[in-house]
Amino acid sequence: MQQYSVPRLITKLLLPLILLFALYVQFHGDFGPGGGFQAGVIFAAGFVLYALVYGLDNARRIMPPWLLRVGVSLGVLIYAGVGVAGMLLGGAFLDYGVLDSHDPVHGQHLGILLVELGVGITVASVMISIFYAFAGRGR
């Protein structure tokens, strides 16, 4: 891809927009269409594009496999952790209402935001890991 300057330039232009859009889908998921799963996939797609154009080695330098390994687990832990926090605060598992002692509605917002964040992190990490696994075959 060294000689194709147009795809390289376009990728550089698009990459921040893709990642920003992923974050928008992630955090606007409470109010509009979207959420952790979609955001995670879009976020991962950005890295896949980068790896296709700039090579797998460069991609691995930015998003190293150990970080993905942490990300895969961290997302699940955030999700389950929010659930357990609800339990410790006296509610049921995944009861977000008790997360804020003053306003249950605020608690619900906080809870779903964190849970979707966990989903987003895990989905993005898994998607990039799968891409690395396939792209790295036969090396």
Next chain:
Amino acid sequence: MTEHLPVLQVVVPLIAAPLCALLRPGRAVWLLAMVTCALCLLIAALLLDRVLAQGVISYAMGGWPAPWGIEYRVDAANAYMLLIVAAIGAVVMAFARTVVEQRIRLPASKQPWFYATYLLCLTGLLGMIVTGDAFNVFVFLEISSLSSYVLISIGRDRRALTAAYQYLIMGTIGATFILIGIGFLYVMTGTLNMADLAARLPAVADTRTVRAAFAFLTIGISLKLALFPLHLWLPNAYAYAPSAVTAFLAATATKVAIYVLLRFFFTIFGAQFSFGTMRLDAILLPLALAGIFSASVVAIFQTNVKRMLAYSSVAQIGYMILGISLVSVTGLTAAISHLFNHALMKGTLFMALGCVSFRIGAVSLDRMAGVGRIMPWTMGAFVIGGLSLIGVPMTAGFVSKWYLILGALERGWWPVALLVLFTSLLAVVYIWRVVETAYFQPAPEGRATTGEAPLALLVPTWTLALANLYFGLDTSLNAGVARRAAEALLGVGP
């Protein structure tokens, strides 16, 4: 904290799984997984105790009451199933450490993933049992299925990969059918809660959609539980998976699928619709008998002992389906009791084979010649498991066979009872082939003389072997609670 027990049953392994994946390879990972499995077993025992004392426990996920939110609902039937799965999960985890360290095609750096996957599989299986929400069943089914494909594929034999792929295709078809069935039910009733579905279904039962849903669910679940002739994925998957994985899956995965079948047919659709209107027993009975007979015969001609036991599993599943198709309290008791007993006997047998393959590197009949003399404890456990499989009195296997024959005679189906007896003789044949080879034939040339399997493998194996004997004598759990579960499912009990 005790009111959270139903959800903790699922959350504890779910949290432990990613923690395992984060840990560095070593003893600590196994220890964390082992403690988790032990905790799961403790929770399951507490739940069963509470359910037997106080009746049904209901838990509202996220504080949303049923039928709007996801409800976890534990009655005698699923508390009993939870105990089976959690107990096998814990015993096999104790067995797994040595197997994973030395007998799996997995570099040491990736071993934590094995434990993470195992715990996820356990999460999925426990979740399918504990939940009272039809869609939740599907979600947990996918969790357990996907992780079990991974677990099977890491067997030492390269054929494990194709076996896992085959299972993946069949399992995905099954799961899709289940999802379509649940979707149809949702379209007709607008609810996913099992109790709510059961209340709303009779009003719309006489529609093509509900009948189609019933058909999709029957085939989908039958694929997952390997009902003859949908069992073709099972022999390879069990034969080439690592021995610890085979012991775990053979004792739990198909059992949980049978539990799901019971839940859908008896609790959601109701026995009246499933067996009165749809005449499901007329389909299940011949398939069960054909499965028992053909799989037992095929088992006799296998040279790989693991594969032989896999075919025997297909036959044993046939016994459970036979019990269900009797549609009586005795028949259901036989089926539910056999879920427990079969988990014990197949767990013992596959773990004993794991010990054999650990020492001599193979489980084919010709390589196993003379093994009984160098590994007396291992083969002792195998013999106990085998006797239980045959259904010899004083072993757990006898209990379920007894109820099965009783149930068949109650209905006046004495040819069925005779066939159960006859196929038990087929089990004698294939178990005897192994015993005869292991004890009475000279060791083959060129096999290194090795000793008994290490204690880390023998202790779990013998735990289950002794359980086979114990539950053959004290039947309050595997027959008493099974009866209560059967009554709960048929809606005739207290």
